[in-house]
Each structure stands twice: as structure tokens, then as C-alpha cells.
Amino acid sequence: MPSPTIVPNWNFDEAVEAEAAKQLKNAMKGFGTDEAVIIECLMKYSTEQRIKIAETFKQAYGQDLIEELKSELGGDFEDTCVAMLTPPRLLDVKELNKSISGVGTDESTLVEIMCSRSNEEIQEIKELYEKENECSLEDALMGDTSGYFGRLMRALVQGGRDTDDVDYTRVEEDAQKIFDAGAAQLGTEEAEINSILCVRSFDHLIDVFAKYEELSEGTSLEDAIKSETSADLQDGFLSIIQCAKNKQKYFAMRLNKAMEGFGTDDSDLIRLIVSRSEIDLGDIKDEFQQLYEKSLEEAIESECGGDYKRMLLALVQGNH
Incomplete structure (x- = not known):
């Protein structure tokens, strides 16, 4: 069974x-903000429970919790808190939408989300995307x-x-088709592989990958x-x-990529840690340790700072 780091408060x-809504209100009351209280309060609960707390916050104080956090916080810490209060598919x-808006396209984020989500999750994403953006996800991706990359996105959507x-x-038929589409000919027939x-x-x-390796006499499909x-x-x-x-090894590699080199891709780091914290972040931590011979916590410690770092570490270390 997958191992989450964040579980619901029973x-x-x-x-x-x-009480949680009151704590959050008091943390943002007056001059300055008590970020430690915000971290402690948000990480104790699941996303579904945080959203209920936000609803209670609005009923009690007539204010939108996300908007209040945005007005009090800033930078990557703000983005992490907002992500933690956002339903996963939203x-x-x-x-x-951020990946395909404006100048240029963030293809790596498109690939990560579209390749790793289940059929049911893709369907929910499509419905929400059209509701939020007044155009279909397929049309947005095609635009x-x-x-061949566009065809891959259209197939996955x-x-x-x-x-x-x-x-x-x-299995053997599929392996042979992939072999014939690539290694067995000059050039590649991407549509067959797709x-x-x-x-x-x-x-x-x-099983197809294993059969392919037999056909290619030891060459992996990768x-x-x-x-x-x-x-x-x-x-x-x-x-x-x-x-x-x-899948957990894949996400471990994605996390490493977000933190390697000069600077950190904070958007990727936030999305990966928040979105996997209630699913399999515990397993991803194990894969990260095996791949890079250091803990995910150590990597975050060296690459991030301030309240942003403390929130990410809280999510990685978990609430149970």
C-alpha cells in the first residue's frame, strides 16, 4: 500500500x-503574522479538512482564508499554503493552465501530470479545466x-x-510493434509507439517492456x-x-530535478510535495534516499529557506 506522510486528523x-479557524485568524491578527502557527495548523489536517476549516473561517469571520493568507504572506511560502488549501484536481x-499560458510552454509539467494521473483523475481534470477556463483542456493543449508531442498530449487527455x-x-504483438516501429527500421514510427x-x-x-528487451537482444525500451x-x-x-x-521512483527523480543545478524550480517542488503528501510521499522519500544517497529532508534543507522550507519539511516529515 502507498505510504502518505499527511493523513486526516481522526x-x-x-x-x-x-478552533483551527480561530488559530489561523489569530495568527494573522494585528501587526505581523505568526507563520509557525499557520504551519502547525495546516499540516495537521488533510486537504479536505483544510477546505472545511476555510469554510468555517468564512462563516465565522466573513473573510476568505486563501485571500487572507495571500495578503499576509508572500513568495513560495504563500504559494505552498494556497496549494495546501486547493483540491488536488483543481x-x-x-x-x-499555468504551463500553457503566456509565452512558452512548460512541457515537463504537462508531461508529469498527464502521464501520471489515472483515467478518473484525467476526466475530473478535464471537467474542472473547462469550468475554470471556458475552453476544453484538449483545445488548450492543441493550441x-x-x-508528435502534441499527438502524445491529445492521446493522454x-x-x-x-x-x-x-x-x-x-504482449508479444505490442512488443513486436514497438520494435518494428523503432529499432528494426531506419527512423521511428512514433504513432505506433504512442x-x-x-x-x-x-x-x-x-510485460511488454520485458518482451521488447528479448526482441532487441538486451536493449531496454528506455x-x-x-x-x-x-x-x-x-x-x-x-x-x-x-x-x-x-511511479514513486519517477516522482523522486522529478523532485531531484526540481532542486538540482543553479536555483530551485519552486513551482515543481511545491506541486510535487503537496500533491503526493496524501498519497505516497513516504515511498517517494525512500526512493529518493536510494537514488541520491541523501534524504529528501536534507535536499530541502540545502535548497530552500525560511518558512517555505519549514512548511515543506513539515509535509515531508508528516503528521503521524
Whole structure:
């Protein structure tokens, strides 16, 4: 079973809601803000419970909690608190919209969200995206991506991945199609690879990868993708393969990428930690330690600062 770091507070009731709302109000009362109280209050509860606290805050004080936090806080700490008060799929919608708005496209965020979410989550994202932006997610993606990468996004946005058990009669056929589309010919037939990676269940794909390695005499599909494709399409194909093999390892690599090199991609770091904290961040921490021989906490300590760092560490260390 996946291991979250943040779990619901099992003593949660209307009295606890009211007390938490009061604590948050007092933390922002008068001159200055008590950030330590905000951190302690928000991390003790699940997103669903935080949203209920925000509703109680509005009823009690006639103010929107998110707007109050925005007026009192700033920078990455503010962004983390707002993310923690945003329903998970709505957070995905906001991140997707940010990735395709303005000049340029954040393809890596598009890939991460579209490759790692379930069919049900994709459907919810699509509904919320249209409600929030008055255009379909598919149209938005098609207006901002093109070529084979655009086709990959269009395939993934359908949310039509198989959920059945492994179809052993089709495994060899799929592996052969991928082999014939790449290593067995000059150039690559991306559409054939796309049609398998975007539709088959992850369990089925694991067997396809193993069969492919047999056909290619020891070359993994990941290595073949690296040699046959490039740029965003390569990133997309590799992300699907990595999610199928070990989703927690994939997210550990994404976290490392957000913190490596000069500067930190705080938007990615916030999204990854907040969105996985109630799902499998405990497992992601283990994968991170194995991959990089340091803890996720140590990485955050060295790359982040202030109240922002303290909030991220609170989410990583957990409330149980």
C-alpha cells in the first residue's frame, strides 16, 4: 500500500474546525503574522479538512482564508499554503493552465501530470479545466503543442488507458510493434509507439517492456527511446515508461530535478510535495534516499529557506 506522510486528523469535528479557524485568524491578527502557527495548523489536517476549516473561517469571520493568507504572506511560502488549501484536481488544473499560458510552454509539467494521473483523475481534470477556463483542456493543449508531442498530449487527455489485467496474447504483438516501429527500421514510427504507451495498462506495459528487451537482444525500451526520439516527445515516452515501472521512483527523480543545478524550480517542488503528501510521499522519500544517497529532508534543507522550507519539511516529515 502507498505510504502518505499527511493523513486526516481522526478527531476532526465542528469544534476542531472552529478552533483551527480561530488559530489561523489569530495568527494573522494585528501587526505581523505568526507563520509557525499557520504551519502547525495546516499540516495537521488533510486537504479536505483544510477546505472545511476555510469554510468555517468564512462563516465565522466573513473573510476568505486563501485571500487572507495571500495578503499576509508572500513568495513560495504563500504559494505552498494556497496549494495546501486547493483540491488536488483543481491544483492540477491550475498547474496545467499555468504551463500553457503566456509565452512558452512548460512541457515537463504537462508531461508529469498527464502521464501520471489515472483515467478518473484525467476526466475530473478535464471537467474542472473547462469550468475554470471556458475552453476544453484538449483545445488548450492543441493550441500550445504540436507535432508528435502534441499527438502524445491529445492521446493522454482522452483518459482511455486500459484497466484490465495483462492481456498475455497481446504482449508479444505490442512488443513486436514497438520494435518494428523503432529499432528494426531506419527512423521511428512514433504513432505506433504512442498507440501502445498511451492505451495499455501499466501492468500490461511492464510485460511488454520485458518482451521488447528479448526482441532487441538486451536493449531496454528506455535506451531505445533515448536513441530514437528527442526533446519533449522523448520526455513524454520515458515518463510513461518510468510511471509504469515505478511511479514513486519517477516522482523522486522529478523532485531531484526540481532542486538540482543553479536555483530551485519552486513551482515543481511545491506541486510535487503537496500533491503526493496524501498519497505516497513516504515511498517517494525512500526512493529518493536510494537514488541520491541523501534524504529528501536534507535536499530541502540545502535548497530552500525560511518558512517555505519549514512548511515543506513539515509535509515531508508528516503528521503521524
